[in-house]
Amino acid sequence: MAVERLGELGLRGEVLAVEHAESAERHRADAVLRLTAGSGATRTYGVEIKPRLTPELATSLNLSTRFPALLVTTYISEPVAERLRALGIDYVDTAGNAHLAWDDVLVDVRGRRNPAVPRSRTSPSGAGAFGRAGLRVVFVLLSWPDMAAQPYRVLAGASGASLGTVKAVIDELTGAGYLYTGAEGRRLARGGELLDHWSEAYSINLHAALALGEFSVDDLSWWPDSESEMRSLGIQVGGEAGAGLIDPHLRPASLTLYAEQLPARFIGRHRLVRAEDRGNVHIRERFWHRPEPDAWTVPSPLIYADLLASGDPRQREHGDRIRTSDDRLIRLGRS
Known part of the structure; x- marks a missing residue:
């Protein structure tokens, strides 16, 4: 599917013949792909296929191939794409987002939506918990889980966030199952998973x-x-x-x-x-x-x-x- 997307962008792709398989294995590529632009310019990539790519994984990618790396995945969000461009890593996803640059060739397609997620299901409320201000509140909860039971004003004072942000974060985390209310008040749940999510957003939005x-x-x-x-x-x-x-x-x-x-x-x-x-x-x-x-x-x-x-x-x-x-x-x- 991704190679088909490259064709739509005016690039002809050729997976190199069997004799290159050993080279691909030795250099940790999933495949070796030669792309040819309309101008005749070519580049041979070591293809790295990732089924899912988060900002955290984009931050820590270590693509060591003999050839320039081309990252192929199902969907690349703009925060991930921004990180890949900063690292100089070319990419394409099955939605048609792509960035490839060599010689006189520049392909830069952004903003295509994930076909697996209907438009109506994309929720802007995620910014409440994992935007720049919300991340400060989640940090307090991760660092001192007993703070989950405290009033909003106490959380606001500890995090430096507004009362409105604290409420939005609490509502978001409760809805996602990271907070629940027991006999002793609010409690943190699935803390390890929340740490993973927070660390990803922190690397993009706050760091x-x-x-x-x-x-x-x-x-x-x-x-x-x-x-x-x-x-x-x-x-x-x-x-x-x-x-x-x-x-x-x-x-x-x-x-x-x-x-x-x-x-x-x-x-x-x-x-x-x-x-x-x-x-x-x-x-x-x-x-x-x-x-x-x-x-x-x-x-x-x-x-x-x-x-x-x-x-x-x-x-x-x-x-x-x-x-x-x-x-x-x-x-x-x-x-």
Whole structure:
């Protein structure tokens, strides 16, 4: 079906002959496809077939083929498509959405709907729980499940969201079966599944918006000895450095810090230099307002989500490890 869609876009596809099968297997492609444009320009792709693609999976794709990769799947939403374009990965889905670029060829088709989901069933209410403001509320529920029983005003204060957003999130999660009302009030259910959903949406809708600054430093060996200083400045550790504090076997190559604003004195003391692109010290906004006086690290659901949002397969492996070693994440998985 996807190859037929390419034909509709003016590209002629040819699955290469049997002698290329061994090459495809060796280079982890599902098939080898040669595309020819009307101008005569050709490109040979290693085809990677994914039955379903979420923003989380798009963030962590590791397509290692001999040929340029062409991702083929049933449907690619615009948030996923945006992530794939940023990563330079060409794609096509069975709805006809596609992005392919080489030489003088550019195919860019967006906005075609998933044929498996009728228009009437697409609900805008998802933005209530997993839009930028709603994600803050869900984070509070994942990090402190006992907060589910609290009044809306308490949840609003802890998350920094409005009362209207809190109500929309509670209604959405209740309707989806992630919250239920028992003898003791509202309770969180299927916490592990909710964490998966939240982490996907976080990587697309909130992660980038929290950046306060990117910095570089040659030597990161000092940070584990800076606990007292960070506590005094209201700085908490997240990302793979936070994962390293959960699991000492992990060796972090970057430092993610959360603070209410850029800590100028801390930056100067440790000679952090502004990075033009992405450095190895990421300073991000501390977006929640529930105090945890004894916590040096951010809550582990955020550490987990940061690892997935990094797009680094090594950090994703760290995420899998702390899901089985961190008490908070284990309890969520059992709820």
